[in-house]
Amino acid sequence: MTTPPTLWHATTAQPAPRPGLKAGATTDVAIIGGGFLGLSCALHLALAGVSVRVLEARRIGWGASGRNAGFVVPHFSRADPMMIRARLGADAGARLLDLVAQGGDMVFDLARRAGLGAQAEQNGWLQPAHSAAMAQALQVRVRDWQALGRPVEWLDARAMAARSGMKLYYGALRDASGGMINPLAYALGLAQLAEDAGAMLHEETPVTDLTRASDGWTLSTPAGPLHAGRVLLATNAETRGAARPLGRAVLPLTVHQIATTPLDADTVARIAPNREPASDTRTNIFTWRLDADNRLISGGMALVPLGAGTRLPQKIVQRAIRELRLPADITLAHAWHGTAAMTTDALPLLTEIAPGLTGAVGCNGRGVAFTTALGRALAQAMADNGPLPLPTKHPYPIPFRPLARHAPALVLARGLWSDARALRHPPTP
Numbered sequence: 001m002t003t004p005p006t007l008w009h010a011t012t013a014q015p016a017p018r019p020g021l022k023a024g025a026t027t028d029v030a031i032i033g034g035g036f037l038g039l040s041c042a043l044h045l046a047l048a049g050v051s052v053r054v055l056e057a058r059r060i061g062w063g064a065s066g067r068n069a070g071f072v073v074p075h076f077s078r079a080d081p082m083m084i085r086a087r088l089g090a091d092a093g094a095r096l097l098d099l100v101a102q103g104g105d106m107v108f109d110l111a112r113r114a115g116l117g118a119q120a121e122q123n124g125w126l127q128p129a130h131s132a133a134m135a136q137a138l139q140v141r142v143r144d145w146q147a148l149g150r151p152v153e154w155l156d157a158r159a160m161a162a163r164s165g166m167k168l169y170y171g172a173l174r175d176a177s178g179g180m181i182n183p184l185a186y187a188l189g190l191a192q193l194a195e196d197a198g199a200m201l202h203e204e205t206p207v208t209d210l211t212r213a214s215d216g217w218t219l220s221t222p223a224g225p226l227h228a229g230r231v232l233l234a235t236n237a238e239t240r241g242a243a244r245p246l247g248r249a250v251l252p253l254t255v256h257q258i259a260t261t262p263l264d265a266d267t268v269a270r271i272a273p274n275r276e277p278a279s280d281t282r283t284n285i286f287t288w289r290l291d292a293d294n295r296l297i298s299g300g301m302a303l304v305p306l307g308a309g310t311r312l313p314q315k316i317v318q319r320a321i322r323e324l325r326l327p328a329d330i331t332l333a334h335a336w337h338g339t340a341a342m343t344t345d346a347l348p349l350l351t352e353i354a355p356g357l358t359g360a361v362g363c364n365g366r367g368v369a370f371t372t373a374l375g376r377a378l379a380q381a382m383a384d385n386g387p388l389p390l391p392t393k394h395p396y397p398i399p400f401r402p403l404a405r406h407a408p409a410l411v412l413a414r415g416l417w418s419d420a421r422a423l424r425h426p427p428t429p
């Protein structure tokens with residue numbers, strides 16, 4: 001298996017592969033998947049004194065956790081406080097909002113403990129509004145979060161222009177607890193913290209099947225079986241092997257990312273004087289952030305998936321140059337992609353597939369902060385033998401999945417038109 005050429009893999013030192021599983025092993029909890037969710041859960045279980053093993057099919061951070069853009073966003077992409085309360089009711093809604101809100105601080109606290117240094121910057125996260133209607137909706141959201149005691153504020157159009165050098169936005173939501181990290185360094189840091197706390201991590205160990213046993217579960221791997229009292233499926237959008245029941249309940253969305261050559265100090269001071277990452281409200285979302293060496297990172301999704309890996313990265317760079325008025329000599333330095341798990345209701349899915357077999361998936365492209373918080377909450381529930389932290393749902397397979405997986409491209413196609421219409425009416429100076 002070749003290492004995926006992400007910016008993070010090219011610039012982050014990786015430890016030697018961890019040993020595979022030895023046949024006949026046992027553990028209280030087995031976690032399948034070495035991304036943020038599995039690693040956060042493993043760390044917090046080990047800290048609570050529970051014996052735990054993580055089985056990762058490839059390397060730690062191989063999945064979305066090592067390929068994402070590293071925006072630490074304690075918000076979902078579409079679900080806001082009002083919608084969450086309406087869908088889940090007051091009690092469960094409050095628990096989910098609390099988990100979402102904790103995520104940012106938790107990530108940066110763990111990043112500090114893992115020694116990430118300049119690879120983790122808690123400078124706040126911006127969500128600029130590209131239309132008057134979105135500005136209104138975001139101001140309601142700001143007030144909702146403020147009522148929950150969160151450090152969220154509304155910046156007007158002038159303040160947003162001063163923070164980006166861009167005059168097209170009507171203002172922005174700013175969450176001071178957000179920021180940006182090197183996601184691979186964070187995954188590797190979580191893995192190290194988990195091992196230090198007593199968790200056992202096994203790489204290159206795909207779990208091919210799960211069978212119910214009298215006192216737990218037997219996990220089949222090429223190295224032999226593992227017996228576990230409980231199992232957490234933290235396999236994201238994967239649909240092969242043991243991950244099948246969870247992966248079929250979400251739609252996979254391919255997200256493309258690029259990093260440019262480093263920007264000069266004047267450009268950095270103009271487009272990100274406070275080094276805040278930003279994700280705007282367009283359907284064809286425009287995102288930008290810097291890494292520790294001032295490379296610009298942006299992303300996008302393809303209308304036509306065929307050949308997108310070769311076509312799209314240059315288009316994303318050209319868009320960033322145009323929108324942020326970057327110097328024309330800025331070029332593409334890294335391009336990669338990964339798979340995000342999307343749910344039809346825009347909320348994450350927590351499921352009890354069978355007694356002692358829990359699964360969680362579906363962060364809809366905003367999983368860095370949330371999976372960290374959910375991993376800790378799941379660990380607490382398992383360590384105390386208590387109820388799961390959020391309501392569960394059965395992981396019904398998405399109907400007509402091969403067709404339904406094209407739905408995000410259709411939404412994007414429609415959104416391109418409405419984005420263009422909104423941008424014809426920029427805010428008045």
Ligand SMILES: Cc1cc2nc3c(=O)[nH]c(=O)nc-3n(C[C@H](O)[C@H](O)[C@H](O)COP(=O)(O)OP(=O)(O)OC[C@H]3O[C@@H](n4cnc5c(N)ncnc54)[C@H](O)[C@@H]3O)c2cc1C
Nearest residue numbers: 033035036037057063064065068069071207338366367368
């Ligand atoms: C390109 C991209 C950009 C993104 N950008 C952001 C962002 O900026 N901010 C944000 O908040 N979110 C972002 N996201 C979403 C975020 O990355 C994910 O929500 C999060 O990483 C999910 O973590 P996870 O642990 O659930 O899954 P993953 O990190 O995908 O981990 C699942 C792991 O399970 C392993 N696995 C699967 N099947 C098996 C098996 N049978 N046996 C053993 N192991 C198995 C896989 O190899 C994988 O390593 C982005 C996603 C993508 C794809």
